[in-house]
Amino acid sequence: MSGVVSALSRVGLWGRGVVIAMPYLWLLLFFLVPFLIVFGISFSESIVAQPPYAPLLAWLRDEDAGTTKLQILLNLTNYLRLTGDDLYILAYLNSVKIALVTTLLCLLIGYPMAYAIARAEPARRGPLMMLVILPFWTSFLIRIYAWIGILKGNGVISNLLESLGLTSGPVEILYSDWAVYIGMTYCYLPFMVLPLYSTLEKLDPTLLEAAADLGCRPFKSFLTVTLPLSLPGIIAGSLLVFIPAVGEFVTPELLGGPDTLMIGRVLWNEFFSNRDWPVASGVAIALLLLLVVPIMYFQHVQGREEGGR
Amino acid sequence: MKRGGFLSWALWFGYAFLYVPIALLVTYSFNESRLVTVWSGFSTKWYAELLTNEPLLEATALSLQVAAVSATLSVILGTCAGMAMARFGRFRGRTLFGGMITAPLVMPEVITGLSLLLLFVAMEQVVGWPDGRGVTTITIAHTTFTLAYVAVVIQSRLAGMDGSLEEAAMDLGARPAKVFFVITLPIIAPALVAGWLLAFTLSLDDVVIASFVSGPGSTTLPMMIFSSVKFGISPQINALATLMILVVATGIFIASVVMARQDRQRKRDEQMAIQGG
Numbered sequence: 001m002s003g004v005v006s007a008l009s010r011v012g013l014w015g016r017g018v019v020i021a022m023p024y025l026w027l028l029l030f031f032l033v034p035f036l037i038v039f040g041i042s043f044s045e046s047i048v049a050q051p052p053y054a055p056l057l058a059w060l061r062d063e064d065a066g067t068t069k070l071q072i073l074l075n076l077t078n079y080l081r082l083t084g085d086d087l088y089i090l091a092y093l094n095s096v097k098i099a100l101v102t103t104l105l106c107l108l109i110g111y112p113m114a115y116a117i118a119r120a121e122p123a124r125r126g127p128l129m130m131l132v133i134l135p136f137w138t139s140f141l142i143r144i145y146a147w148i149g150i151l152k153g154n155g156v157i158s159n160l161l162e163s164l165g166l167t168s169g170p171v172e173i174l175y176s177d178w179a180v181y182i183g184m185t186y187c188y189l190p191f192m193v194l195p196l197y198s199t200l201e202k203l204d205p206t207l208l209e210a211a212a213d214l215g216c217r218p219f220k221s222f223l224t225v226t227l228p229l230s231l232p233g234i235i236a237g238s239l240l241v242f243i244p245a246v247g248e249f250v251t252p253e254l255l256g257g258p259d260t261l262m263i264g265r266v267l268w269n270e271f272f273s274n275r276d277w278p279v280a281s282g283v284a285i286a287l288l289l290l291l292v293v294p295i296m297y298f299q300h301v302q303g304r305e306e307g308g309r
Numbered sequence: 310m311k312r313g314g315f316l317s318w319a320l321w322f323g324y325a326f327l328y329v330p331i332a333l334l335v336t337y338s339f340n341e342s343r344l345v346t347v348w349s350g351f352s353t354k355w356y357a358e359l360l361t362n363e364p365l366l367e368a369t370a371l372s373l374q375v376a377a378v379s380a381t382l383s384v385i386l387g388t389c390a391g392m393a394m395a396r397f398g399r400f401r402g403r404t405l406f407g408g409m410i411t412a413p414l415v416m417p418e419v420i421t422g423l424s425l426l427l428l429f430v431a432m433e434q435v436v437g438w439p440d441g442r443g444v445t446t447i448t449i450a451h452t453t454f455t456l457a458y459v460a461v462v463i464q465s466r467l468a469g470m471d472g473s474l475e476e477a478a479m480d481l482g483a484r485p486a487k488v489f490f491v492i493t494l495p496i497i498a499p500a501l502v503a504g505w506l507l508a509f510t511l512s513l514d515d516v517v518i519a520s521f522v523s524g525p526g527s528t529t530l531p532m533m534i535f536s537s538v539k540f541g542i543s544p545q546i547n548a549l550a551t552l553m554i555l556v557v558a559t560g561i562f563i564a565s566v567v568m569a570r571q572d573r574q575r576k577r578d579e580q581m582a583i584q585g586g
Contacts (some may be wrong), residue, residue: 014483015486016485017395019389019392019393019397019399020389020393020397020406021458022386022389023386023387023389023390023393023406023456024393024402024406026386026392026452026456027346027406027408027409027410027453028452028455029428030425030428030449030450030452030453031409031412031413031453032409034424034427034428034472035424035429036351036425037427037428037431038420038427041427051434104474106430108320109319109323109326110322110323111321112315112319112323113319113323115316116316116317116319116320117320119316128320130326131324132323132327133329133446134561135327135331137365137506137510137557137561138331138403138553138554138557139531139532139534139550139553140515141514141531141535141538142334142534142554143330143331144538144549144552145334145534145542145546145550146330146333146334146536147330148332148538148541148542149333149334149337149542150333153487154347156333171535186326186330189323189327193323210323211454214378223401229585236424239415240414240415243415243417244416244418245419246416246417246418247418247419247420249417249418249419249517250516250517250535253539254535255537264417264418264419267417267420268417268421271423271521272520277427279425280423284420284423284424286421287417287419287420288420291415291417295412295415295416297454298411298415299407299408299411299412300423302411305406309433
């Protein structure tokens with residue numbers, strides 16, 4: 001081992017370049033370049049071939065003049081289709097709506113949880129947080145699957161309501177927007193609680209004592225002291241839930257009804273069912289445009305947090 | 310005390326929301342009846358059936374292999390990325406690099422999957438590699454999206470770590486690579502383990518990206534679960550889910566015990582160093 005170490009020590013400054021270059025090149029090739037390709041193919045035409053899109057670039061050879069010209073074909077029909085068809089616009093708006101409701105539900109359930117954990121005795125905070133994160137380690141798919149048995153007609157909730165005499169006959173919650181809200185809130189809840197907890201934990205309790213000494217009621221001091229100070233956590237948590245939720249595919253596919261349109265689902269169907277790669281690329285670009293502002297904002301928030309450390 | 314009452318209710322509600330579905334899932338895996346939600350007696354027959362399901366076992370083996378290889382690759386690349394971000398100060402292209410590390414954390418999977426597939430197809434046309442799609446392409450795709458998580462875990466560990474030890478070693482004449490392997494690496498080892506486990510679980514969990522970049526004959530376990538869940542629920546899936554939860558719980562338990570022991574050992578060493586000095 002020490003032989004390896006001393007051999008590596010000789011690498012010196014050159015090693016620093018390698019350390020940066022390895023992940024840098026990897027991410028350039030497998031993260032950035034693919035986006036440029038998606039962008040390019042979104043201007044292509046769907047054809048029956050392998051792969052099923054027309055090339056954008058073509059070398060045209062003019063035999064008489066002996067010259068070669070590069071032809072670039074860009075067609076906007078994919079984008080015209082996206083803006084002209086109600087299906088895409090509805091999916092777009094519906095994705096935003098579902099993501100917003102999910103974010104709000106996560107906030108409503110997650111905020112009191114994070115607050116309660118941050119106010120617990122220091123020794124208990126770690127285990128309590130562990131309990132929030134633990135489900136995240138079990139499969140996402142399995143957790144969505146668990147809800148199918150609960151929400152379906154003759155499922156757990158339906159049977160419970162029936163045995164309590166509240167309903168007669170089975171209640172079907174599955175395959176509706178509400179099932180999607182429940183499933184997504186369930187899966188994204190830890191992402192909301194984590195940043196909320198880390199800001200609430202840092203909050204100085206003497207501020208609340210001071211407010212109470214000055215005669216402020218608990219609820220008012222919560223609104224005027226705690227809530228504004230925990231805003232960075234609320235923003236970070238909301239972005240962590242909202243951004244992936246907009247492009248969610250698995251949950252609406254398994255829990256939603258056929259009319260639960262979401263943009264991730266539309267992209268999937270264009271690609272796998274219609275085999276229309278250019279339109280699927282166009283949908284991806286449209287989704288990215290929708291998310292570019294929240295993603296940039298998220299990076300800004302992340303960067304600021306890093307700088308503050 | 311009214312507010313304290315509300316808070317503890319909210320906490321209990323939250324935990325119930327998180328754990329009741331999993332508990333129900335596990336319970337019904339021991340149900341005798343094929344009707345998943347009607348209890349008719351205790352049975353382990355679904356587990357026995359699971360063990361004879363040949364395609365499922367193959368898919369499990371494939372998924373474990375992909376997860377292990379991609380987690381290892383992403384820990385190596387992620388450690389480099391975390392070091393670059395936390396220790397190297399400014400370098401050319403740092404902003405772009407930082408962006409490429411944080412963006413995959415929130416990137417919708419459908420976009421990552423589609424873009425990687427189009428890259429693989431284009432690469433095959435231009436350089437003839439990868440030849441078709443399968444285990445290799447899934448592994449590359451999983452390394453790419455888990456790399457970001459590992460980098461963030463390691464970067465935050467490095468940022469929270471006391472830099473004076475590294476400085477002391479450097480002052481004593483150790484070269485950067487030696488400092489890294491002798492000082493930094495042992496200290497951030499728990500973060501490496503956590504990052505590896507995180508990458509492994511994320512890879513084992515992914516259905517969307519794998520569906521885009523897999524080829525014929527390379528069906529991963531999540532892809533298989535996904536397609537069978539679409540046709541409704543079956544007790545066999547419950548049994549499989551229970552086993553997966555059991556494996557994850559055991560893994561986390563062992564990891565946390567080992568880390569707690571290391572932590573105690575470290576504290577004891579520090580104590581002795583102080584007393585000895």
